Amino acid sequence: MADKIPQKCPECGGSFTAKKLTTTCPHCGTKTELGIDGNARYAYVAPKPNQGKTFTATDLLNEFSAKHVSGPGMPDLMGVNKILKTVSINDVCPESGMTPLHWAIVNRNRAVFSLCLARGADASKRGTGEYEIAPIELAHREGLTDFVDRLVSHGASADDDMLRPIKEQRQVAAAATRERAAVVKETIARLTKEGKRAWYQEQVKHFEEILGIKSSVARGxxxxxxxxxxxxxxxxxxxxMEEWLIKLHDLAFEGGATLFCEKGLTVSSKIRLLLAPTKSVLDVVAVSNLLSPDEPGCERVDIGRQLEKLYVELPYRILECGRDGVLGDIRAMPDDLEGLAKRLLDICPHYGQTLQAGNGKPWEKVDDVTAVKNDLTESRGFFLTWD
Structure with missing residues (x-):
């Protein structure tokens, strides 16, 4: 790379030029990677002991909040693994008095919380000073019922006051699961009945001729x-490929059906197409394999209802719906892109982080709304994932 490339630092916003892929901002010293759009990104920086030659619990907590290409709140496993070779996941930070579990609870960081439990963190280990309490007590005080529930499942002791909200939450979740399962069952029964009608059978034959492939029943x-x-x-x-599918999608839609890809539209040479005897977004999402009906918290029927409401306000095409997520092509972009970005973030809260940190793309220091707006401008659509 011979020429110096103008860049803007993601930390301080200062401008500089560089010709190395990884460089340091001359204004604030932030380690960065060059961006092709002129905006430098945070670079992965291998952790070094804050003091001396040996890592401590302080270094581990610092690594949890380090600004890497994985994005804020997403610990970089390379750095964490390096520190955990000499530091225990149960060590107490001498400065803060927190164990890694305490840190995750205080910062409400579910990614770090899950990482700690997966690495064998002691669910009853107390910290020091103001954190000389068990993690489960801290999670209960913070009102993090899901954290308390998981700590109980990892052996933490809990009194009735802690267990009561868990029981209530489970009852609510069980009722919601039953309702969602009923929606899926009713939708499948209705579409199965509709699929026997002459208009749909004609649609199936028409697409068999276009594709040169015989269709089969998508079981259940x-x-x-x-x-x-x-x-x-x-x-x-x-x-x-997307333009080709849009053309077929519109042809099916005119006849009262929805044609969509199950997964891998932009990356696979051969795909599975599904033809549903409905134009309802909720119906399509409900019978897809986006998420199981009992998936806690984020479930496909609830997602389908939100996407249905969005469709009423802003018509779009569902081009892909399956395990990978929902790909939507917007028919006419609205003037209020910020409003649309906020709606998409309501449906999929981590969408902004996925856009910035996903698929190996280095992190950009912009807020989630801006990240989604930028992607809408570029792609004129959305791809929401819940994995």
Whole structure:
């Protein structure tokens, strides 16, 4: 890389030029990686002991909040693993008095909390000073019922006051699961019945001719499937894969059905297409395999209801719906991109972080709304994931 490239620091906003992939901001000293758009990103920086030659619990807590390409709140496993070779996951930080579990609870960081439990953190280990309490007591004080529940499952002792909210939360969750399961069951039964009607059978035959593939029943879902569709060879020469699917989607939609890809539209040479005898977004999401009906917290029926409301306000095409997520192509972009970005973040709260830190893309220091707005401007659509 011979030429110096103008960059802007993600930390202080200062401008500088550099020709190395990884460099240091001359204004604030932040380690950065060059960005092709002129905005430098945070670079991965291997952790070093804060004092002396040996890592301590302080270094581990610092690593949890370090600004890496994985993004804020997402610990970099390379750095964590390096520190954990000499530091115990149960060590107490001498400065704060917290164990890693205490830190995760105080910062409400679910990623670090899960990492600590996965690495064998003692669910009853007390800290020092103001944190000379068990993690479960701290989580209860902070009102983090889901944290308390998981700590109990990892052997922490809990009194009735701690267990009562867990019991109530489980009862509410069980009732919601039953309701969602009923919606899925009713939707499948209705689509199975609708799929026997002449109009839908004609649609199936029409697409069998277009694709040159015989359809089969998508077991237990009330819709038809076209297996191993060679999307790259079928797509017209002047159309990309998404544009080709949009054309077929619109053709199906005009006839009262929805044609969509189950997964891998942009990365697979052969895909599975599904044809549903409905134009309802909720129906499509409900019979997809986006998430299981009993998935806690974030479930496909609830997601489908939110996406249905969005469709009423802003029509879009569902091009992909399955385990990888929901890909939507917006028919006409609204003037209020910020409002749309906020709506998408309501549906998928980590969407902004996924856009910035996902797929190996270095982290950009912008707020979530800006990240989603930028992606909407570039892609004229959205791809929401809940994995």
């Amino acid at each position: 879902r009330g819709i038809r499937a076209f297996e191993k569709v060679p999307v790259k060879s079928l797509a017209e020469k002047n159309l990309g």
